[in-house]
Amino acid sequence: MLDFEEELKKFRPSLEIEQVEDNIYNNNLADVTDLMDEMIKEMKDHQ
Amino acid sequence: MKCFNCGAVLTELDYCSQCGVDVKLYSRMLQLSNAYYNEGLEKAKVRDLSGAVVSLRQSLKINKHNTKARNLLGLVFFEMGEVVDALTQWIISKNYQREKNPANYFMKTLQNNPAKLETINTTIKKYNQSLLYCQQGSYDLAIIQLKKVLSMNGNLLKGHQLLALLYIKAENYGRARAELNKVLAIDRTNTRALRYMKELDSISGRSGKEEEKNKDAIAYTSGNETIIQPIGVKDNSGIHSILNVVIGLLIGAAVMWFLVLPAQQKNKNAELNKAVAEYSDQVESKTAALEQLQAELDQLKADSESMSQTVDEATAKADSYEVLLKAYSAYASKDSVGALEQLEKLDQESLDTDSKVLYDTIFGEVSTAAITALYRDGYAAYQNNDFATAIEKFGKCYGLDNSQGDALYFLARSYDRSGDKDNAKVYYQKVIDEQPNTQKATDAAGFLSRL
Numbered sequence: 397m398l399d400f401e402e403e404l405k406k407f408r409p410s411l412e413i414e415q416v417e418d419n420i421y422n423n424n425l426a427d428v429t430d431l432m433d434e435m436i437k438e439m440k441d442h443q
Numbered sequence: 444m445k446c447f448n449c450g451a452v453l454t455e456l457d458y459c460s461q462c463g464v465d466v467k468l469y470s471r472m473l474q475l476s477n478a479y480y481n482e483g484l485e486k487a488k489v490r491d492l493s494g495a496v497v498s499l500r501q502s503l504k505i506n507k508h509n510t511k512a513r514n515l516l517g518l519v520f521f522e523m524g525e526v527v528d529a530l531t532q533w534i535i536s537k538n539y540q541r542e543k544n545p546a547n548y549f550m551k552t553l554q555n556n557p558a559k560l561e562t563i564n565t566t567i568k569k570y571n572q573s574l575l576y577c578q579q580g581s582y583d584l585a586i587i588q589l590k591k592v593l594s595m596n597g598n599l600l601k602g603h604q605l606l607a608l609l610y611i612k613a614e615n616y617g618r619a620r621a622e623l624n625k626v627l628a629i630d631r632t633n634t635r636a637l638r639y640m641k642e643l644d645s646i647s648g649r650s651g652k653e654e655e656k657n658k659d660a661i662a663y664t665s666g667n668e669t670i671i672q673p674i675g676v677k678d679n680s681g682i683h684s685i686l687n688v689v690i691g692l693l694i695g696a697a698v699m700w701f702l703v704l705p706a707q708q709k710n711k712n713a714e715l716n717k718a719v720a721e722y723s724d725q726v727e728s729k730t731a732a733l734e735q736l737q738a739e740l741d742q743l744k745a746d747s748e749s750m751s752q753t754v755d756e757a758t759a760k761a762d763s764y765e766v767l768l769k770a771y772s773a774y775a776s777k778d779s780v781g782a783l784e785q786l787e788k789l790d791q792e793s794l795d796t797d798s799k800v801l802y803d804t805i806f807g808e809v810s811t812a813a814i815t816a817l818y819r820d821g822y823a824a825y826q827n828n829d830f831a832t833a834i835e836k837f838g839k840c841y842g843l844d845n846s847q848g849d850a851l852y853f854l855a856r857s858y859d860r861s862g863d864k865d866n867a868k869v870y871y872q873k874v875i876d877e878q879p880n881t882q883k884a885t886d887a888a889g890f891l892s893r894l
Contacts, residue, residue: 406635412568429508436464
């Protein structure tokens with residue numbers, strides 16, 4: 397059975413066009429390559 | 444493929460020929476990213492958009508430079524109505540690959556149609572407003588708002604989902620199902636829509652029973668509405684439309700007759716009453732002004748009459764003085780009769796005290812002589828059978844002094860002899876009355892008896 401109130405809470409307001417810039421800055425762009433790069437640097441530092 | 448460490452172009456070797464870094468794992472990861480992209484692309488092609496989003500995100504987590512995956516993710520977001528997320532992905536994509544990037548075309552297409560962009564932004568704002576209505580418990584308002592939103596931006600999956608949820612809350616399961624079907628038409632594996640649909644199935648006991656129930660009815664969707672029409676019922680929509688138009692016209696006419704016209708009449712009456720009141724005020728003020736003018740006119744007339752009277756009196760007085768002067772002049776030249784004639788013309792009332800004294804003095808001096816002269820002239824005329832002159836002279840003589848019995852007697856005789864019997868009778872009778880027991884009275888009685 398659906399809990400209406402709980403379902404309603406799952407809906408979030410949509411971002412407006414003016415908020416595109418904020419959305420880009422808040423986007424986590426790190427990928428596995430970055431992690432690998434970081435790991436290699438850490439390994440080099442330890443050596 | 445470039446080395447993640449130095450950026451040099453990699454060969455088929457498992458290490459970078461320039462910096463010597465082991466790129467075997469890196470190469471595998473790029474392959475994995477591409478595999479996820481392919482998976483995402485396949486899912487997108489069959490409208491499994493939710494699945495495509497997951498795969499493409501996975502691809503980008505492994506290789507953020509995979510612009511194909513990012514562009515496709517943007518397209519998928521755009522199709523799902525998430526324009527901001529789509530723009531975000533395309534901008535990032537453009538940042539990584541400035542040349543020959545399809546993201547440029549996507550964004551240019553959007554930017555060249557600002558009206559479309561504005562409409563999308565408006566729908567997003569209205570969706571947020573609907574969500575606020577829901578949180579405040581104004582579900583009806585939210586439904587109305589969402590209907591508007593979805594009429595402008597039918598791809599906004601979140602809108603359809605929220606509307607479906609509201610319909611479920613309102614136990615309007617048919618409409619809820621229609622909304623969910625729209626979601627699934629865009630995104631076939633939309634988890635939330637599928638979950639709601641399952642809930643609907645369990646609520647309505649759809650598995651077989653609902654279909655049986657609706658066997659005698661067909662349902663179809665028109666815009667945002669789900670229409671359930673019984674089978675076997677003749678579609679008289681054309682006739683009904685005409686009938687509805689006629690009824691609408693009748694209702695409109697009734698509204699005009701019972702509401703609009705009386706209101707207009709009332710307004711007109713009010714305006715007329717106002718105009719009448721204004722005219723009445725004007726008439727009253729004009730009447731008052733007229734009365735004032737009439738009063739002034741009466742006053743002026745009275746003043747004019749008074750002035751005329753004063754002028755008349757002054758003129759009469761001046762005439763009297765002139766006559767008095769003529770009388771005095773005649774008196775000074777011993778013309779007693781002339782002086783007396785002038786004095787006779789005088790209005791004694793117009794004379795002041797001093798003038799009255801002069802009048803009395805002149806009259807006293809000339810009257811006796813004038814009476815004598817008049818009697819003498821009258822008698823001479825009588826003797827000469829000039830009865831007209833005789834009547835005039837004796838009349839004046841008697842008029843000046845009514846004790847002149849002879850003048851009265853000869854006046855009666857002059858009338859008698861001139862043939863004026865009526866006056867003769869009058870003056871004979873006067874002789875008899877005023878001089879009784881005299882010879883003249885006896886003679887007068889004799890003459891009177893013969894008339």
